[in-house]
Amino acid sequence: MNIKSFLVIIFISSILFNCKRVEKDDVVELITVEEIDSLLEMSKVQLIDVRTPGEYAEGYIEGAVNIDFRNKNFKDLITKVDKTKPVIVYCARGARSKKCSAYMRKAGFTKIYDLDGGITQWKFKRRKLVK
Numbered sequence: 001m002n003i004k005s006f007l008v009i010i011f012i013s014s015i016l017f018n019c020k021r022v023e024k025d026d027v028v029e030l031i032t033v034e035e036i037d038s039l040l041e042m043s044k045v046q047l048i049d050v051r052t053p054g055e056y057a058e059g060y061i062e063g064a065v066n067i068d069f070r071n072k073n074f075k076d077l078i079t080k081v082d083k084t085k086p087v088i089v090y091c092a093r094g095a096r097s098k099k100c101s102a103y104m105r106k107a108g109f110t111k112i113y114d115l116d117g118g119i120t121q122w123k124f125k126r127r128k129l130v131k
Helices: 003-027 033-041 053-057 074-078 095-106 118-124
Strands: 028-031 046-049 087-090 112-115
Touching (some): 033 087, 033 112, 074 095
Parallel strands (some): 028 112, 046 087, 087 112
């Protein structure tokens, strides 16, 4: 392999890596409990709890709307959320909110914040829950 071919491969690889990385970071962002405070102060941010209604009833972050990710009507329910405004999603530990974020991204949401560790991390940090 000559040097020219090698440089072309490196160049193309860097473009593909950077485009993919920018695309992911541009729409979905994993956030910490500490970072959520400043986001919640934004009046236009939407807070969605994607746990089951039973989990939600045990305690949720103030201002959260419950849209159960496992509900058979989830896709219909999530379309009622404003795609043009930032959204914070969380679940128990992060698995459902990760899947939800991926779906919302494909559905055209412009900015999604996923709470790292979910409500479990929120409780661990001794944050207030509404019951």
